[in-house]
Amino acid sequence: MCAHSSGAIGFPLRLLAREVYDRVVAIKGEAQVALITGEQRIEPPTARYFLCTVEAMPYRRPGGGGGPEGDFAFVALDEAQLAADRERGHIFTDRLLHFRGREETMLLGSATLEPLVKQLEPQAEMIERPRFSTLKHIGARKLSRLPPRSAIVAFSAEQVYGVAEMLRRFRGGSAVVMGALSPETRNRQVELFQSGEVDYIVATDAIGMGLNLDLNHVAFAGLTKFDGIRQRRLLPAEMAQIAGRAGRHQRDGTFGVLTGASGKGRSAASPPEFTEDEIFAIEEHRFAPLTRLFWREAEPRFDTVEMLIADLEASPENPALAAAPEALDLAVLKRLHEDGLTSSVRGSASIRRFWEACSLPDFRSQGTDMHARFVGRLWQDLREGYLGADYVAARISELDNVQGDIDTLQGRIAAIRSWAYICQRPDWVMARDEMAARARAAEAKLSDALHARLTERFVNRRTAILMKTVGQDAGLLPISLNDDGVVLVEDEEIGRIEGFRFVVDPAAGHEDHRMLVAAAEKALPRILAERATKLIDSEFAGASIEQGAIIWQGRKLALLELRDGQVRPDVVLGRDLSLLPDASRTRLTEALEAWLSKKLEPLAPLEKLQEATRDPQAGSQARALLHKLVAGHGFVSRENAGLDHLPKELRPFLRRLGVTFGALDIFVVSLLKPAPRRLLHDLGIDRRPLQADMLPVLKTIRKLPSGYRPAGDQAIRIDLAEKILRAAHDARGKTQSQKFAFDSALAISIGLEESSFRRLMQAGGFRISQGRALPEAAFGPPAPDRWGWRPSRRKPQGRKPARGKGKPKTVGEGNPFGALADLVR
Numbered sequence: 001m002c003a004h005s006s007g008a009i010g011f012p013l014r015l016l017a018r019e020v021y022d023r024v025v026a027i028k029g030e031a032q033v034a035l036i037t038g039e040q041r042i043e044p045p046t047a048r049y050f051l052c053t054v055e056a057m058p059y060r061r062p063g064g065g066g067g068p069e070g071d072f073a074f075v076a077l078d079e080a081q082l083a084a085d086r087e088r089g090h091i092f093t094d095r096l097l098h099f100r101g102r103e104e105t106m107l108l109g110s111a112t113l114e115p116l117v118k119q120l121e122p123q124a125e126m127i128e129r130p131r132f133s134t135l136k137h138i139g140a141r142k143l144s145r146l147p148p149r150s151a152i153v154a155f156s157a158e159q160v161y162g163v164a165e166m167l168r169r170f171r172g173g174s175a176v177v178m179g180a181l182s183p184e185t186r187n188r189q190v191e192l193f194q195s196g197e198v199d200y201i202v203a204t205d206a207i208g209m210g211l212n213l214d215l216n217h218v219a220f221a222g223l224t225k226f227d228g229i230r231q232r233r234l235l236p237a238e239m240a241q242i243a244g245r246a247g248r249h250q251r252d253g254t255f256g257v258l259t260g261a262s263g264k265g266r267s268a269a270s271p272p273e274f275t276e277d278e279i280f281a282i283e284e285h286r287f288a289p290l291t292r293l294f295w296r297e298a299e300p301r302f303d304t305v306e307m308l309i310a311d312l313e314a315s316p317e318n319p320a321l322a323a324a325p326e327a328l329d330l331a332v333l334k335r336l337h338e339d340g341l342t343s344s345v346r347g348s349a350s351i352r353r354f355w356e357a358c359s360l361p362d363f364r365s366q367g368t369d370m371h372a373r374f375v376g377r378l379w380q381d382l383r384e385g386y387l388g389a390d391y392v393a394a395r396i397s398e399l400d401n402v403q404g405d406i407d408t409l410q411g412r413i414a415a416i417r418s419w420a421y422i423c424q425r426p427d428w429v430m431a432r433d434e435m436a437a438r439a440r441a442a443e444a445k446l447s448d449a450l451h452a453r454l455t456e457r458f459v460n461r462r463t464a465i466l467m468k469t470v471g472q473d474a475g476l477l478p479i480s481l482n483d484d485g486v487v488l489v490e491d492e493e494i495g496r497i498e499g500f501r502f503v504v505d506p507a508a509g510h511e512d513h514r515m516l517v518a519a520a521e522k523a524l525p526r527i528l529a530e531r532a533t534k535l536i537d538s539e540f541a542g543a544s545i546e547q548g549a550i551i552w553q554g555r556k557l558a559l560l561e562l563r564d565g566q567v568r569p570d571v572v573l574g575r576d577l578s579l580l581p582d583a584s585r586t587r588l589t590e591a592l593e594a595w596l597s598k599k600l601e602p603l604a605p606l607e608k609l610q611e612a613t614r615d616p617q618a619g620s621q622a623r624a625l626l627h628k629l630v631a632g633h634g635f636v637s638r639e640n641a642g643l644d645h646l647p648k649e650l651r652p653f654l655r656r657l658g659v660t661f662g663a664l665d666i667f668v669v670s671l672l673k674p675a676p677r678r679l680l681h682d683l684g685i686d687r688r689p690l691q692a693d694m695l696p697v698l699k700t701i702r703k704l705p706s707g708y709r710p711a712g713d714q715a716i717r718i719d720l721a722e723k724i725l726r727a728a729h730d731a732r733g734k735t736q737s738q739k740f741a742f743d744s745a746l747a748i749s750i751g752l753e754e755s756s757f758r759r760l761m762q763a764g765g766f767r768i769s770q771g772r773a774l775p776e777a778a779f780g781p782p783a784p785d786r787w788g789w790r791p792s793r794r795k796p797q798g799r800k801p802a803r804g805k806g807k808p809k810t811v812g813e814g815n816p817f818g819a820l821a822d823l824v825r
Contacts, residue, residue: 001024001049001074001076002024002027002028002049003074004073004074004101004103004104005048005073006048006049006072006073006074007048007049007050007072007073007074007075007076007101008049008050008051008052008057008058008072008074008075008076008099008101009050009051009052009075009076009077009078010052010053010054010057010076010077010078010095010099011051011052011053011054011078011079012053012054012078012079012082012088012092012209013053013183013209014037014038014039014040014053014183015183015186015187016078017035017036017037017051017052017053018035018037018051018183020051021033021035021042021051024049024051028048028049030044031044031046031047032044032046032047032048032049033047033048033049033050033051034047034049034050034051035050035051035052036050036051036052036053036056036057036058037052037053037056038053038055038056038361038420038421038424039417039420039421039424039439039440039443040420040424040436040440041424041436050072054077054088054091054092054095055088055091057095057099071102072101072102073101073102073103073104074101074103074104074105074106075099075100075101075104075105075106076101076105076106076107076108077092077095077096077099077106077107077108077109078108078109079092079108079109079209080092080096080107080108080109080113080117081109081110081112081113081290082109083096083113083293083294084113084290084292084293084294085294086227086228086229086294086324086325087228087325087327087328088327089293089294089324090294090295090296090298090324090327092293093293093294093295093296093321094295094296094298096117096120096293097120098298107124110237110241110287111128111285111287111289112237112287112288112289112290113289113290114126114289115289115290116289116290116291116292116293116320119320120293120318120320131244131285132250133247133248133250133251133252133253134247134252134253134283135240135243135244135246135247135252135253135254135255135282135283135285136252136253136254136255136283137254137255137256137274137279137282137283138217138254138255138256139256139257140256140257140258140259140272140273141219141256141257141258141259142258142259142260143163143166143167143170143171143258143260144170146171146200146217146219146258147216147217147254148199148200148216149199149200149214149215149216149217150199150200150201150215150216150217150218150219151200151201151202151203151207151213151215151217151218151219151245151246152167152174152200152201152202152203152219152221152258153202153203153204153205153207153208153218153219153220153221153242154202154203154204154221154222155204155205155221155222155224155225155226156204157178157180159221159222160176160178160202160203160204161176161458163202163221163258164176164202164457164458165457165458167200167202167458168457168458168459171199171200172198172199172459173198173200173455173458173459174193174198174199174200174201174202174458174459175189175190175192175193175198175200175201175202175454175458175459176189176201176202176203176454176458177189177190177201177202177203177204177206177207177211178203178204178206179204179206180365180410180414181410181413181450182413182417182443182446182447182450184443184444184447184448184451185413185447185450185451185454186206188447188448188451189201189451189454190211190213192455192459193213193214194213194214197459198459201213201215202458205225205234205238205242207242207245208238208241208242208244208245209241211245212248213245214248215245215246215247215248215253216246216247216251216253216254217246217253217254217255217256218242218243218245218246218253218254218255218256219255219256219257219258220239220242220243220255220256220257220258220272221257221258221272222272223239223257223272223273223274235287236277236278236281236282236287236288237287237288239274239278239282240281240282240285240287243255243282255282256274257272257273257274258272259272292320292321292322293320293321293322294321294322294323294324294325295316295318295321295322295323295324296312296323296324296327297311297312297314300312300355302348302349302351302352302355303348303351304351305333305337305342305345305351305354308333308351308355309330309333309334309337312330312333313326313330328361328362328368328371329355329358329359329360330358331368331372332358332368332371332372332375333354333355333358335368335369335372336358336372336375336376336379339372339376341376341379342354344383345383350383353382353427354379356425357375357378357379357382358375360374360375360378360418360421360422361418361421363414363415363417363418363421364411364414364415364418365414374418378422382428386427386428386429386430387422387428387429387430388430389429389430389431389434389435392419392422392423392429392430392435393435393438395419396416396419396435396438396439396442399412399415399416399419399442399446400416400442400445400446402445402446402448402449405453406450406453406454406457409446409449409450409453410450412446413443413446413447413450416439416442416443416446417443419435419439420436420439420440420443423435423436423438423439424436479522479523479527480527481497481527481530481531485497485498485553487502487523487527497527497528497531498553498554498555499552499553499554499555499556499557499576500528500531500532500555500557500574500576500577500580501555501576502521502524521579524579525579525580525581528577528579528580528584529580529581529584532577532580532584532587532588533584535552535588536587536588536591539595540552540591540592540595543557543595544682545560545596545599545679545682545683546682547682547684548560548562548569548682548683548684549574550571550592550596555574555576556574556576557573557574557576557577557592558571558572558573558574558589558592559571559572559573559574560572560596560683560684562683562684562685566610567600567603567606567607567610567630567685568596568600568603568607569596569683571589571592571593571596573585573588573589573592599679600679602673602675602676602679603671603676603679603680605634605657605658605668605670605671605676606630606633606634606668606671606676606680608657608658609626609629609630609657609659609668610626610630612626612657613626613627613630618650618653619647619650621642621645621646621647621650622646622650622653622654624642624645625641625642625643625646625654625659625666626654626657628640628641628642629659629666629667629668633671633680633685633686633706634667634668634671634672634676634680634707635665635666635667635668635671635672635707635718636665636666636667637664637665637666637709638661638662638663638664638665638666641666643661643666658670660719660722662718662719662721662722662725662726663722663725663726663729663764663765664709664718664721664722664725664763664764665709665718665721665722667718667719667722669719672694672707672717672718672719673694674692674693674694677690677691677692677694677706677707678690678692680706681706686706688703688704688705688706689703689704689705689706690705690706691705691706691707691708694707694717695717695751696716696717696720696750696751697711697714697715697716697717697720697750697751697752697756698714698715698716699713699714701713701714701715709721709763710759711752711756711757711759711760711763712753712755712756712758712759712760713753713755713756714751714752714753714756716750716751716752716756716760720750721760723746724746724747724750724752724757724760724761725760725761725764727742727746728742728761728764728766728787729789731787732787732789738788739769739786739787739788740786740787740788741784741785741786741787742761742766742787744757747760761787765789765790765791766787766788766789766790767787767788767789767790768785768786768787769785769786769787769788770785771783771784771785771786
């Protein structure tokens with residue numbers, strides 16, 4: 001066509017017209033190329049090349065250029081064998097018979113059309129384009145055994161969805177192509193397959209026309225279809241039209257049937273298996289020629305509605321032609337005529353306009369009755385003139401909604417296509433160009449949403465990527481880790497790294513779990529090594545010590561194992577780091593030990609006590625007390641300290657280590673601060689209850705926290721209890737009498753209640769004498785309470801004396817235990 005000065009091509013599908021339009025524009029430029037379909041019209045005034053759907057092919061040159069019908073240098077009709085189609089055949093037949101180019105006319109189609117073309121146009125030249133590749137039948141295949149780059153053809157939406165769901169589960173998904181999809185959505189789905197993002201495409205028989213795909217195999221999920229009248233088996237030529245999608249140019253293709261596919265689209269009386277004759281016909285490209293083409297009067301008379309119907313039902317005179325079955329437009333015309341809607345339609349212009357309304361395609365596939373009602377309502381508005389722009393804009397706005405499931409969006413797209421068709425008519429809508437643009441924009445938006453829904457439902461891109469690596473080195477997968485800890489394969493999430501442990505994406509199905517883990521494990525050593533390096537460089541930001549372990553991002557990074565009597569624990573990396581390379585493990589361990597040393601600085605006084613237990617100059621008595629202080633994690637009660645055996649000359653040595661000899665406890669003050677107590681608890685060294693802030697006094701006590709001693713119903717920190725008792729002893733030392741006054745203000749300022757203060761004083765050996773109450777009617781301050789110190793006198797622990805004279809019983813001579821008795825004494 002581009003070699004001629006002008007031309008027009010008629011296509012069976014608008015997506016084909018659009019595809020070729022884009023190619024011609026690239027050669028000739030936009031100003032010289034027009035696109036005319038039922039729903040879209042791009043028609044520059046200077047256009048010389050027209051790409052159209054067959055129904056929209058112009059009989060006259062547009063743009064006011066005038067000229068006779070068919071005034072194009074070149075004319076072509078694609079898929080001309082569709083002249084035998086029950087619904088649209090008469091349109092193709094009309095173009096085949098009457099549309100001619102001045103210089104050249106091409107009829108492109110199947111060889112089955114050749115005898116009829118020779119009969120209708122004896123002078124036509126026949127040019128055959130042989131297939132360079134072979135098509136081979138390979139029998140039945142299960143879904144799990146289908147080769148990559150396969151198309152599965154089904155004949156109902158239910159079966160298409162069912163097969164697509166199974167492919168998503170086991171093969172990562174598929175593209176979906178159905179006649180009910182908008183061309184934009186169909187193209188987007190085809191691109192999903194062509195780009196290699198998925199290896200399978202599930203389609204209806206719409207795949208057999210107008211789709212050039214990179215296919216290796218075509219599998220039929222069924223061999224019967226409903227043709228609008230009855231359920232019938234596909235003709236061999238129809239099977240070949242679909243199977244012929246496999247293989248391209250010189251690359252061979254295969255076809256067969258799919259086993260295990262369920263759905264109502266398959267007839268139980270016709271199992272999905274090719275006969276030998278059908279296989280031979282498809283492989284050898286030999287099919288029975290067409291015996292007739294459907295014809296209908298292309299230029300009926302519009303004098304009356306009855307005459308219009310009679311002309312449309314007239315029979316052809318040529319034996320090669322047959323009267324077309326009643327198409328939808330004629331059925332709608334007759335239905336509305338029977339309903340009396342045509343009673344007010346008078347004059348050829350009005351009747352022609354009414355017939356144009358009846359020719360509105362049924363994009364919604366609602367059937368004759370529902371479609372006739374829609375056309376009837378449309379005619380009620382058109383009868384008075386134009387449809388108002390506001391009315392049309394409101395209808396388009398109602399449909400411009402991307403919410404809903406696949407079926408809902410398909411319904412809206414079908415409805416918006418009806419309005420796009422209405423807006424393209426030259427005398428139907430006010431502000432036609434603006435309304436047509438709105439309709440196209442709404443369809444594009446809905447098509448994008450539908451593509452997204454189909455992809456979301458039927459494509460698991462992650463599984464598709466991993467399936468392509470089956471049998472290959474999974475270490476070559478482009479696995480990466482983003483800043484949020486998400487593990488990606490070609491930007492698809494397969495899981496997360498929590499700490500140093502890989503956790504599979506919880507949204508993954510059970511069947512994908514093992515595959516995702518296997519894919520991740522190949523890259524985990526590298527990813528974990530990089531993660532360890534970042535953690536070390538950040539100086540372990542976010543890490544903490546909890547329950548005897550180092551925790552990072554909620555996972556155990558390392559365990560802190562304590563040996564007997566040891567304050568500083570050993571660092572043992574957790575199981576999550578088992579895949580970490582040896583060099584990274586060593587570096588991480590050393591860095592953790594250095595980090596832990598800084599964290600353990602508040603426990604330096606406890607380490608000094610532990611070191612002193614190994615000092616031979618301390619003496620056995622001091623070392624015994626140090627062992628008790630280390631075991632008590634910084635304090636021990638005086639009654640359990642064994643001070644009776646500690647020489648007084650060793651006390652200065654212990655005080656230099658920070659040991660305080662209190663009235664009730666022996667303790668190290670610096671170890672009673674919040675930081676060391678918290679560390680001892682987090683390390684698991686001190687398992688007693690923790691009071692994190694180490695408040696001076698606790699009001700209620702269930703279990704005595706570490707570092708506190710009871711005082712009535714309260715608990716007081718050990719060092720503050722000593723402060724109160726020390727003040728009491730100081731007050732006692734300033735008086736010569738046995739009784740002394742001691743103000744409870746210090747204890748109350750710390751937080752002790754009066755009763756708790758008295759209990760603490762009693763525990764420290766003090767006894768209270770209540771002050772006398774004032775006589776009745778006397779005035780003045782009451783007499784203060786007086787305190788006295790009466791330390792408890794406990795009997796020394798040892799062997800009880802014998803009864804009688806208080807002397808131990810002597811051992812008789814000759815008794816073999818006599819020497820032992822002497823040693824005991």
